[in-house]
Amino acid sequence: MSQTTIRPVRRARRQERSIFARALDIGLIFGVVAVYITVVGILPLINGRWIVVGVLSLGHAALIALGLGAGAAVAARRKSSKFWPLALPSLLAGAVAGGLLALLMLAMQFVNLRPIFIALSPAVQKALTFGLGVPAGPAVLVVASAMLAALGAALALAPAGMRKPVFVGLALATIFGVFQELIQIMMQFGPLIGEVRDAIYTWEGLTPAGALAIFVIGCGGALLWTSMLRAPFHDRLARSALVRRGYGNAVKAVLFVLLLVLIPVVAGSYIGQVMLLVGLYILMGMGLNLEVGLAGLLDLGFVAFFAVGAYATALLTADSPHALASYTALPSLSYWVAMPIAVACSVIVGVLFGIPVLGVRGDYLAVATMGLGEIVRVIVQSDMAAPLLGGAQGILQIPKPRIGGLELADPVELFYLTLAASAVAAYFAWRLENSRLGRAWMAIRDDEDVAQALGINLVQVKLLAYGLGAAFAGLAGSIFAVMLTSIYPSSFQLLISINVLALIIVGGMGSLPGVVVGAVALVGLPELLREFGEFRYLFYGAALIIMMRIKPEGLWPSATRRRELRAAVEGAPDEPREIAAQAAGP
Amino acid sequence: MSEVAASRAWLPKLTSLSRFTFVDVVLWGLRLGVVVIVVGGTVGTLIKGRYGAAQWLDFLVFGVTIGSVYSLVALGYTMVYGVLRLINFAHGDIMMTGAFSGYFVASHFAETGLLDRNPALAMLGILVVAVTTSTAIALLTERLAYRPFRHVRGLAPLICAIGVSFFLEQTFRGAFGSGIRAYPDPKWQKQAISIHGYSVPLVQVLVVITALVSMSILYFIVQRTRMGTAMRAVSEDADAAVLMGIDVNRVVVFTFALGGAMAGIAGVCYAFVFKQVYFFMGFTPGIKAFGAAVLGGIGSVPGAMLGGLFLGIVESIGPALFLDGIGIPAPYQLRDLIAFTLLIMVLIFRPYGIMGERMAKKRA
Numbered sequence: 001m002s003q004t005t006i007r008p009v010r011r012a013r014r015q016e017r018s019i020f021a022r023a024l025d026i027g028l029i030f031g032v033v034a035v036y037i038t039v040v041g042i043l044p045l046i047n048g049r050w051i052v053v054g055v056l057s058l059g060h061a062a063l064i065a066l067g068l069g070a071g072a073a074v075a076a077r078r079k080s081s082k083f084w085p086l087a088l089p090s091l092l093a094g095a096v097a098g099g100l101l102a103l104l105m106l107a108m109q110f111v112n113l114r115p116i117f118i119a120l121s122p123a124v125q126k127a128l129t130f131g132l133g134v135p136a137g138p139a140v141l142v143v144a145s146a147m148l149a150a151l152g153a154a155l156a157l158a159p160a161g162m163r164k165p166v167f168v169g170l171a172l173a174t175i176f177g178v179f180q181e182l183i184q185i186m187m188q189f190g191p192l193i194g195e196v197r198d199a200i201y202t203w204e205g206l207t208p209a210g211a212l213a214i215f216v217i218g219c220g221g222a223l224l225w226t227s228m229l230r231a232p233f234h235d236r237l238a239r240s241a242l243v244r245r246g247y248g249n250a251v252k253a254v255l256f257v258l259l260l261v262l263i264p265v266v267a268g269s270y271i272g273q274v275m276l277l278v279g280l281y282i283l284m285g286m287g288l289n290l291e292v293g294l295a296g297l298l299d300l301g302f303v304a305f306f307a308v309g310a311y312a313t314a315l316l317t318a319d320s321p322h323a324l325a326s327y328t329a330l331p332s333l334s335y336w337v338a339m340p341i342a343v344a345c346s347v348i349v350g351v352l353f354g355i356p357v358l359g360v361r362g363d364y365l366a367v368a369t370m371g372l373g374e375i376v377r378v379i380v381q382s383d384m385a386a387p388l389l390g391g392a393q394g395i396l397q398i399p400k401p402r403i404g405g406l407e408l409a410d411p412v413e414l415f416y417l418t419l420a421a422s423a424v425a426a427y428f429a430w431r432l433e434n435s436r437l438g439r440a441w442m443a444i445r446d447d448e449d450v451a452q453a454l455g456i457n458l459v460q461v462k463l464l465a466y467g468l469g470a471a472f473a474g475l476a477g478s479i480f481a482v483m484l485t486s487i488y489p490s491s492f493q494l495l496i497s498i499n500v501l502a503l504i505i506v507g508g509m510g511s512l513p514g515v516v517v518g519a520v521a522l523v524g525l526p527e528l529l530r531e532f533g534e535f536r537y538l539f540y541g542a543a544l545i546i547m548m549r550i551k552p553e554g555l556w557p558s559a560t561r562r563r564e565l566r567a568a569v570e571g572a573p574d575e576p577r578e579i580a581a582q583a584a585g586p
Numbered sequence: 587m588s589e590v591a592a593s594r595a596w597l598p599k600l601t602s603l604s605r606f607t608f609v610d611v612v613l614w615g616l617r618l619g620v621v622v623i624v625v626g627g628t629v630g631t632l633i634k635g636r637y638g639a640a641q642w643l644d645f646l647v648f649g650v651t652i653g654s655v656y657s658l659v660a661l662g663y664t665m666v667y668g669v670l671r672l673i674n675f676a677h678g679d680i681m682m683t684g685a686f687s688g689y690f691v692a693s694h695f696a697e698t699g700l701l702d703r704n705p706a707l708a709m710l711g712i713l714v715v716a717v718t719t720s721t722a723i724a725l726l727t728e729r730l731a732y733r734p735f736r737h738v739r740g741l742a743p744l745i746c747a748i749g750v751s752f753f754l755e756q757t758f759r760g761a762f763g764s765g766i767r768a769y770p771d772p773k774w775q776k777q778a779i780s781i782h783g784y785s786v787p788l789v790q791v792l793v794v795i796t797a798l799v800s801m802s803i804l805y806f807i808v809q810r811t812r813m814g815t816a817m818r819a820v821s822e823d824a825d826a827a828v829l830m831g832i833d834v835n836r837v838v839v840f841t842f843a844l845g846g847a848m849a850g851i852a853g854v855c856y857a858f859v860f861k862q863v864y865f866f867m868g869f870t871p872g873i874k875a876f877g878a879a880v881l882g883g884i885g886s887v888p889g890a891m892l893g894g895l896f897l898g899i900v901e902s903i904g905p906a907l908f909l910d911g912i913g914i915p916a917p918y919q920l921r922d923l924i925a926f927t928l929l930i931m932v933l934i935f936r937p938y939g940i941m942g943e944r945m946a947k948k949r950a
Contacts, residue, residue, distance in 0.1 A: 040760030116690055118763045298741055300748075355612045356934050363673045363744050367876060368933040371926040374873075378923045383916040459609055498752060505745060534764075538756035544749025545731055548742045 023074050023089035027096025027149075030070040034063060034101045038128070040538070041119030045531050047127050050205035051177030058178060059127060063101075067145040070097045071152025078157075086153050094149025095142050101128065102138030109134050164226065169218035173211050179528065180205045186267050260419060264412040272412035276483060278524045279418035280476045284500045285507070285515035286422075286429045287472025292501065293510030294438055295465040296445025298366040300497050301353065301373025305470035307380065307492040308349045309477025312342035314395040314487050322390045335401035339478045346474025347467045354466030358459060361448070373497060381489040394488035398481050411483070418479055425472055429512055432468065441465055442510075495537065499523070502540040505547050508554020517556045613934075620931065623908055630911025637906055643784055645903045651790040651859060653898020654797035658852035659875035660882070660890035661804060662724075662845030668821035668885035669841045670736070675747035676727055678872015679754040680846055682865065684720035684853030686758055689769060689863045691715045696770035705774055713796075717850035723754070724846025725839065736838075751869075759865040766864040769857045793855040800851050801891055804844060808887050813840050821885055870922060874901070877929030883939030893939070901925045 037043045047059030071090040078086065105128055107113065113120045129137020155163060176183060180201060187197040200210025264272035284306060291297045315324050316338035325332035333341070357368045379385050381392055389395070400409045401417065408414055432438050440461045443451035452458050481487050499522070507518025522543065526536040547554065631637070637645075659681055666674045674680075691712045695701040701708040731750045735743040775792075778785035808814040813836075819827040820837045828834055856871060857863050878897040882889025904924040909917035932939070 036757075040757055042760070117761050119761065292741070296741070298744065352612070355609055356616055356930065358609060360933055360937065362741075364880070364933050364937055366744055366748075367673065367873065368930050370873065371877075371930045371933070375923055375926050375930070378920060378926070382919045382923075384914050384920065459607075498748065501745070501748070535756070535760065537752055538760060541749045541752030541754075541756055545746050545753060548746040548749065549731075549734055552742055 019074075019086070019089045020092060023093040024096060026070055026073045027093035028100070030066050030073070030093070031097035031100030034066050034097060035104050037062070038101065038104060038124065039117055039119060040535075042535055042538075044119050044121060044124045044127075045535070047124070049178065049531065050180075051174060052208055052211040053202055053205045055208055055211075056177075057127075061174065063128075063145075064148060066097065067094055067148030068152035068155065070094050070145070071149035071154070072156040074149070075153040075156035081157050083154050083157050086157070087150055090149045090153035091146045094146035094152075097149070098142040098145025101145075102141045105129055105138050105141065106134070161226070165219040165222040168222035169215040172218035173206070173215045176200070176214050177206045177211065182267065182271065182528065185270070257419075257423070261416070264415055269411050272410070272415045274524055274527045276411050276415040276418055277527060278519050279415060279422055280480055280483075281500065281503060281519040281523045282422050282515055283418070283425055283476035283479075284473050284496075285504050285519055286425055286512065287469040287476075288500045289469075289504050289510060289512070289515055290429065290432065290441070290472070291465050291469040293504060294433065294445065295441035295462065297462065297465055298362075298369070298501075299466070299469070300366050300370035300494065300501070301376070302369075302469070302473060302500055303492050303494060303496040304353065304373045304376040305346045305350055305473035306477040306480070306496060307376060307489075308346045308470075309342045309474030310481040310487050310492070311380070311389060311395070311477075312345040312474070313338050313478040313481040314398050315389075316341060317398055317482075318395050319397040319399060320390075320395055322388070322395050335399070335482060339475070342478040343471050343474040346470040346477070350466040350468075350470025351463050353470070354463045358462055370494065370497070373494060377489060377492055377494075380492070389489075392489060394486055396486040398485045398487070400482055400485065408482075414479065414483055421475055421479065425475065426512060429472075433510075433512070437461065437464060498537075499540060502544055504554075506543050506555060508557040511554060511556055511558035514554050514556040514558070518554070521555070616931075617935070620927065623912060627908035627911035630913070631907050632911070634911065636910065640784065641906075642903070645906060646899065647786055647790060649899035649902030650895060651793050651898070652856075652902060653895040654794050654801075655852045655855045655859070655894075656871065656875045656878045656898050657891045657894025658797055658800060658848045658855070659871060660879040660894045661801070661848045661887065663876050663879040664882070664884050664886060664890040665808075665817070665821075665841045665845050667879070669817060669824075669838055670732070672732065672735075672743050673747060673876065674732075674845070675744065675872075676751040676754055677845065677849060678868035678870075678875065679751050679758075680720050680724050680727070680868070681849040681853040681856065681872065682758065682863070682868030683723045683754065684716035684850030685857040685863045685867065686762060686853075686865075687719035688712045688716035688850075688854040688857060689767060692770045696772065701770060701772045702774070705772065709792075713851060713854055716854045717847045720850030720853060721843050721846035724842045724849065727754075728839065728842040733838075751872075755865050755869070762865070764865060766862050769861045769863060771861055775858065789858055793859055796851060796855055800848060804848060805887060807844065813837070817841055874922075874925045874929065877925065877932060880937065881928070881932045881939055886939070889939055897925060897928060900928060 034043075043059045043062065046062065047057050049058040050056070051058055051061050070093045074090040074093050075086055105125055108120055108125050128141065130140060131137075132140060155166070184197060184201055184203075187193045200206060200213060206214070260275070264275055284302070287305070288299065288302050291299045291302070313335070314320075315322065316330075316333045317323070317335055319332070320326070323332065324330045353369075353372055357365055357372070360368045380389050383391060385391065386393075400407050400414075402408065406413075408417060440451070440456045443454065443456055444458060444461060448458065480491075484491070503518035503522045504515055505518070506521055507514030507516070522536075522540060526532045526539065532539070659677065662677045662680070663674060666672060666677070692701065692708075695708040695711065700711075727750050731746055732743065735746055775787070775789045777788045779788055779791060780786075806814075808817060816827070816832045816837050817840065819830065819832055820834055824834060827837075852871075853868070856867070874897060875894060878893035879890045880893070881897060882891070882893030901921055901924050905917035905921050908924070909920055914920065
């Protein structure tokens with residue numbers, strides 16, 4: 001309601017502003033982004049990675065993308081497709097964006113900023129001024145970004161039939177350049193593939209010819225697909241027997257799982273390791289999804305359950321003085337016995353954790369659960385619990401699980417364990433979502449008082465949410481313990497809770513496929529781009545803000561879950577404020 | 587349903603024992619456990635008599651010092667919550683930005699010698715830069731991250747605030763490095779001044795005085811100025827305030843500015859007490875200060891001041907008084923444990939704080 005009252009006013013105001021003022025704004029925004037990634041150190045870091053050897057580094061590619069983006073932003077939401085009215089504004093936007101970066105370069109020339117901003121090394125200055133020195137370098141920067149912005153605007157206005165193939169080609173070339181190490185490892189099998197690899201790659205990255213070839217293949221493929229292949233393919237698909245009988249989704253799922261099983265075999269143990277980690281986060285994400293996505297209980301102490309699973313496994317199986325077997329009559333258990341016990345421990349802790357915060361609502365709940373999680377960490381880390389839990393030194397020598405004579409030592413084998421666990425967990429999560437309990441959770445998420453009035457036992461339902469959510473985390477923790485074979489309290493920081501929260505928000509709260517998408521995007525990608533490792537939390541923070549602002553329902557939302565975030569916008573009680581805000585506005 | 591009813595009324599009437607559920611048992615166990623630890627520990631410590639009067643005074647003074655810093659931070663939480671009903675999760679990090687910018691000025695002054703030659707001027711310079719930075723960042727976060735959520739209910743604003751907190755931390759980490767930087771430690775700060783034969787480090791006295799002066803100014807602004815009155819009006823009833831012609835937008839901006847300024851001062855004070863800055867330093871004091879704000883009754887300015895002081899003192903005396911007595915090794919490692927336990931106990935048992943229940947009714 002309030003949205004409809006406020007939109008016309010804002011739109012009218014936006015149209016009154018000249019295209020140049022808007023271009024200036026866009027230029028400033030993109031310039032600030034460019035300066036920000038330089039100052040924070042992202043640009044210097046990624047500048048070391050070639051996309052095309054000797055020609056284009058990832059850092060320069062990012063700047064080029066920013067320049068093109070500025071132009072495209074100027075062209076966005078224009079109704080006419082004529083380029084010339086936009087030529088000057090887009091040049092302006094690009095020049096402003098490049099100008100801000102040029103100003104930074106000038107500042108670096110005359111003031112030594114290094115003692116304060118550690119990322120601003122002379123190497124960065126050299127890279128950003130193209131080694132041209134002071135008057136020339138910044139000038140080139142401004143001119144180049146203005147040209148890029150104009151190009152971006154032109155591209156954005158080009159017909160889709162032309163724009164899309166170019167985009168696909170560029171994206172494909174970028175992917176082959178950025179992930180060159182992985183792709184090279186994958187391409188080492190077979191004589192023919194090996195020759196193709198040698199043709200397009202040197203050991204450092206793509207050769208210019210290789211990049212061009214990939215771009216052309218991408219372009220051509222995209223053109224071919226849209227113009228000739230797409231329609232017959234969809235036609236065939238729709239007529240195929242399996243789809244007609246309604247097995248389409250099942251086939252997709254089977255293909256997906258097959259792909260997951262095959263990838264680590266082809267790609268080697270590094271990819272296996274990454275996929276293992278992603279799998280663990282998917283498990284945790286599914287657990288937190290029950291609490292936050294379904295029941296609406298924002299739990300920031302989630303890492304405690306993960307820790308309980310890991311520590312329980314360690315205490316039951318490890319070959320160390322802290323293990324239960326070394327000072328009690330308990331035998332040292334095999335992993336397969338210890339894992340269910342660890343999960344059970346997590347459930348118990350989850351319920352005990354939930355009881356005190358039963359009556360705490362909304363925002364306070366987030367802080368209270370975070371406090372509980374921190375208490376767990378402080379206790380585990382302290383000397384008080386050191387005799388039992390190993391203190392800051394942790395527990396070492398946790399054996400890997402064995403099946404018969406086979407020890408699951410390789411990350412790939414552990415990945416299959418995680419995959420199996422995730423499949424089982426996903427089945428449970430999916431059934432829970434559509435069960436009576438799942439609907440009760442959604443009811444308390446939407447309105448606790450109404451849910452209670454409808455006869456939902458709040459205590460039981462909430463405790464089940466904590467307990468079942470904890471079970472998933474406990475399972476993940478148990479695998480985590482055998483993955484590392486040693487655990488330390490420092491592995492169980494609040495950051496993990498935030499990480500899991502971020503991934504279910506990026507994926508889409510309450511959506512199972514969303515958990516997978518979120519985990520791949522937030523855990524898998526930073527792990528593959530190892531340079532990004534130290535910036536991943538920056539991306540998590542940014543992802544939380546941006547997703548909440550732009551796409552609160554997530555990348556892969558479940559259809560019924562948008563209300564939680566979207567419907568709240570149209571709150572009647574706040575309407576007077578809106579009207580007043582408009583009235584008082586400038 | 588009966589369990590639910592009993593579990594909702596957090597003080598179950600013992601006359602209806604049949605409604606005394608498992609949940610109540612756990613909650614009463616929690617209460618009793620804390621009481622037993624506090625009483626038992628106190629008795630144990632006092633019997634052992636390991637600490638003399640001077641040491642207790644040390645603890646107390648340090649508690650007041652750190653507590654006054656918590657109070658300054660808690661004010662930001664409480665004012666923003668009052669006006670927007672939003673937990674500004676990033677407030678601790680805004681304090682960090684103040685401490686960090688103060689650090690660069692302070693180390694510059696230390697190099698040029700100004701910090702030793704003219705301490706008053708140098709400290710003023712440091713404070714001005716810190717307050718400017720933290721206020722600017724508080725206003726920026728309000729404009730860019732919080733304003734779009736002004737009328738959104740549910741989890742979105744809080745999640746966004748968590749994102750802001752991480753974003754600020756990691757931005758500072760990227761720009762200024764992840765290492766711990768040592769704050770300058772001029773000689774005059776180490777001097778002890780003697781009060782009735784008991785000596786207190788000058789830094790601590792200065793921190794307490796700075797905090798008290800800032801809080802007095804803030805109290806004056808909130809109670810006596812037009813803007814402060816508007817702030818209280820919005821906090822009381824935002825819709826009615828709008829009808830009275832108050833520009834809510836300006837009030838919100840003003841609130842964030844005030845909170846940011848207080849956080850900047852707090853950051854410099856905190857850094858001068860602990861002599862170090864790093865990107866994550868704002869997190870723990872931030873959470874504790876939020877606890878202090880809730881303890882004092884969120885939305886209440888004097889409540890936040892008292893809550894901060896109380897938390898600081900409990901946290902400082904607690905390890906020695908409660909934990910040493912029951913034979914816990916290295917109780918100082920558990921200082922945060924005491925603060926977090928207090929936070930959780932308050933959130934669970936007295937979410938409306940110790941100063942009254944006005945806000946609690948509104949929350950429900």
